[in-house]
Amino acid sequence: MTTTTAGVPTPELNNGVRIPQFGFGVFDIPPEETAQAVRTALETGYRHIDTAQLYGNEAGVGAGIADSGLAREDVFVTTKLANDAHGHDNAITALEGSLRRLGFDYVDLYLIHWPLPARDNYVRTWRGFEDILRAGKARAIGVSNFQPAHLDRLAEESGTRPAVNQIELHPALQQPELREYHQAHGIATQAWSPLARADVLGDPVLTGLAEKHGRTAAQVVLRWHIQLGNIVFPKSASPDRMRQNIDVFGFELDDEDMAEIGRLDEGRRTGPDPDTFNA
Numbered sequence: 356m357t358t359t360t361a362g363v364p365t366p367e368l369n370n371g372v373r374i375p376q377f378g379f380g381v382f383d384i385p386p387e388e389t390a391q392a393v394r395t396a397l398e399t400g401y402r403h404i405d406t407a408q409l410y411g412n413e414a415g416v417g418a419g420i421a422d423s424g425l426a427r428e429d430v431f432v433t434t435k436l437a438n439d440a441h442g443h444d445n446a447i448t449a450l451e452g453s454l455r456r457l458g459f460d461y462v463d464l465y466l467i468h469w470p471l472p473a474r475d476n477y478v479r480t481w482r483g484f485e486d487i488l489r490a491g492k493a494r495a496i497g498v499s500n501f502q503p504a505h506l507d508r509l510a511e512e513s514g515t516r517p518a519v520n521q522i523e524l525h526p527a528l529q530q531p532e533l534r535e536y537h538q539a540h541g542i543a544t545q546a547w548s549p550l551a552r553a554d555v556l557g558d559p560v561l562t563g564l565a566e567k568h569g570r571t572a573a574q575v576v577l578r579w580h581i582q583l584g585n586i587v588f589p590k591s592a593s594p595d596r597m598r599q600n601i602d603v604f605g606f607e608l609d610d611e612d613m614a615e616i617g618r619l620d621e622g623r624r625t626g627p628d629p630d631t632f633n634a
């Protein structure tokens with residue numbers, strides 16, 4: 356497997372596009388602070404940024420990348436369709452807005468942020484995404500917060516499998532069935548809130564493993580994700596924690612460590628349930 360300069364693996368998505376397995380998420384970073392945060396992340400070695408139309412900070416992401424001096428093709432950028440823009444033509448128009456704000460000709464990955472099943476419009480939206488892929492405005496397309504029934508329906512009613520499904524996933528919500536579904540259908544698993552928004556970091560199992568390996572609990576959790584094959588992009592506003600988070604490629608959890616973390620699954624969400632969320 357090839358890696359980025361920070362030693363981050365770059366696995367292939369189902370259409371051959373490579374994605375850095377470790378990135379930086381910018382949810383909750385205020386728009387006026389985003390360019391600086393992205394620049395710091397890039398200086399630290401991150402080469403993958405995860406934003407969304409709903410976060411209101413795409414312009415800061417674009418500015419941070421432009422200021423970094425890195426070539427556009429050296430940074431993998433994901434954005435996501437806003438919930439009020441479902442529909443074939445709306446999805447295309449919304450991406451044009453993202454590209455304008457980012458200052459780009461294309462994004463690396465464009466996701467349907469939520470399936471919003473009660474609105475019953477995600478299949479038409481996906482057809483817009485297929486047109487976006489054909490037009491070269493996104494190098495890969497995928498979904499977020501989709502459940503198996505939503506993925507089955509896309510498979511039945513369209514010709515393209517999502518490259519990724521970005522789902523809430525951390526030690527308190529391990530999603531084994533969905534991860535198995537993804538594996539069986541060539542869909543990469545992206546884990547959002549990989550640290551459960553720091554909520555799991557005081558768990559004695561995790562602090563015990565941190566002590567065993569001379570690492571922090573956050574590094575243990577992020578290393579667990581990497582060994583499961585998940586793609587992660589923890590958010591941090593602190594340069595020190597940004598550095599700490601990506602520094603997980605110099606140690607390994609053994610089978611018993613992995614099993615211990617496996618037993619922390621409580622099926623506990625920190626965010627909305629995708630089957631009922633319709634904002």
Ligand SMILES: NC(=O)c1ccc[n+]([C@@H]2O[C@H](COP(=O)([O-])OP(=O)(O)OC[C@H]3O[C@@H](n4cnc5c(N)ncnc54)[C@H](OP(=O)(O)O)[C@@H]3O)[C@@H](O)[C@H]2O)c1
Pocket residue numbers: 379380381382383405406468499500521522546547548549550551552553556571573574588589590591592593596599600626
């Ligand atoms: N698709 C979706 O629906 C969806 C939903 C939510 C999130 N996401 C994506 O996933 C990304 C990450 O998720 P998230 O931001 O919700 O949660 P997260 O990455 O699990 O956790 C972020 C929180 O943990 C703290 N933190 C980070 N590193 C730490 C460390 N080493 N030690 C202690 N605390 C640490 C941060 O505080 P500081 O900033 O103070 O360090 C922040 O409060 C988002 O930024 C976004 O890109 C997607």
